[in-house]
Amino acid sequence: MENNRKRPKKKKKIVKRAVIVIGIPVLIIIIAFSAMLTILASFMPSAAVSMVDDYKKAAELAGCTWQELVVYDTVRFHNDLEDVNPYLSAVDFMKMYYEIYKYVETEDGGYWTLVSSGTLITPESIWRWLRIPKDSDINAVLEAAGKYARPEFVVQFSPKELDDLIIEKKFTEEQIEWVDMLMTSGALDEMFGDVHDLPDYIDSAGTGYFGWPAPALHNITSKFAVARKHPVFGITRAHNGVDISGPGAMGSPVCAIDDGVVISVNLNGGERGINVRVQHNIGDDVWVSRYQHLSAAKATVGQKVTKGTVIGAVGNSGIGTGPHLHLELTYNGVLIDPLPLIK
Ligand SMILES: [Zn+2]
Structure with a gap:
């Protein structure tokens, strides 16, 4: 009787020990792995591949790289890209240079003379100059600029450097680190290239x-x-x-x-x-x-x-x-x- 009673106790002990010896390390590994995945996932852009296609098109219009545009939005919106419009974000990358000329008539014909020129570096100033609604996207900006294709105007666009843009937008030190991490890791190209x-x-x-x-x-x-x-x-x-x-x-x-x-x-x-x-x-x-x-x-x-x-x-x-x-x-x-x- 005594033996019979002891046996199940011993069995229980062995099972208990096995649970501790095998279970705890496995649990630790699972927790560590999922934590690592969560950390990684929070850093990586949440953009779907189909959305990256829009980023590629928008970046091409702005003259920046799509990687810069994706990273800019990823960090700026803390990885919440669902409602972000890449064609609007692309306007942030644009600098606009303009010249306005006036025709001066003279006895033997006339000539064009420069009246004013300037560089616009904020989207607000570009929208205002082109007289288009605030929050017009890059397609609307380029379309509006096309209307200035007349002798009295020169309108040119060039892209900003990402480094300059993040300073302009007052990114925090952590955000700048995040930008650097994404730009140098090559992960974007792996994911979407x-x-x-x-x-x-x-x-x-x-x-x-x-x-x-x-x-x-x-x-x-x-x-x-x-x-x-x-x-x-x-x-x-x-x-x-x-x-x-x-x-x-x-x-x-x-x-x-x-x-x-x-x-x-x-x-x-x-x-x-x-x-x-x-x-x-x-x-x-x-x-x-x-x-x-x-x-x-x-x-x-x-x-x-x-x-x-x-x-x-x-x-x-x-x-x-x-x-x-x-x-x-x-x-x-x-x-x-x-x-x-x-x-
Ligand atoms: Zn070079």
């Missing part, structure tokens, strides 16, 4: 990524931005590549991003400065990488290189704002953003 539409961005070694062109440098100082022909007056701001810099940039090595053949070495490339181009044939696709603003080229035309071969040194030649590498990448002749493809 066109990267995956490229048929074969696999490098020759089959790793799926090209190599990082400046192994000593890790700061992205300027991103790729597509040239935008303005529908009315044709002002554009394009950045055809990605700028990479960092401490000790000057003279640090520049490496071929993949196996290929050097197709040009230009020691006097004007704005581009000293620059080298490498062609990479991958399958039926032709990729060309171009490395600009070098302080020295360490390659010759026709030279075969492999991924990581040093082909030059980072510099400040041509037009630049300090030593950095400007990397351009074309895919079958089309300029594309190299950043999502290099690692």
Whole structure:
């Protein structure tokens, strides 16, 4: 009898111990994992992919990048993007420059003379100048500006830098950190980018990524931005590549991003400065990488290189704002953003 009574007690104890030994760690893991997901989710934009398409269209009209526009709204509206209109937000990115001319008649004809000019940097001033309702979106702004296509007016738009805009909007330190986190993490491109539409961005070694062109440098100082022909007056701001810099940039090595053949070495490339181009044939696709603003080229035309071969040194030649590498990448002749493809 005694034994029979003890046995169930012992069993209970073992079960209890098993629950503690296995259950608690599992519970801790589950809690930690869901907390991590919650934290991550709260930082990431809640925009649906279909909404990002609108952001892409709106950004193209404003001349900024869609990433900048998504990040601006994500942080500004604390990730609550459901009722946000990207076409309205895009107006915040616009600067408008105008000139007004007057025709002066003279005996032998006449001439146009400048009466006034100015730059408008707030949406309110742009709406007021164009005499359109407050909260008109970017389509309405451009349409209204189109009506000024007359000899007595010049109206041009250019995009603001995101860095300037967040200062203008008095973002807090935490908000600025959030902006930086989103802009540098690459997560936006992973989530919403066109990267995956490229048929074969696999490098020759089959790793799926090209190599990082400046192994000593890790700061992205300027991103790729597509040239935008303005529908009315044709002002554009394009950045055809990605700028990479960092401490000790000057003279640090520049490496071929993949196996290929050097197709040009230009020691006097004007704005581009000293620059080298490498062609990479991958399958039926032709990729060309171009490395600009070098302080020295360490390659010759026709030279075969492999991924990581040093082909030059980072510099400040041509037009630049300090030593950095400007990397351009074309895919079958089309300029594309190299950043999502290099690692
Ligand atoms: Zn550049």
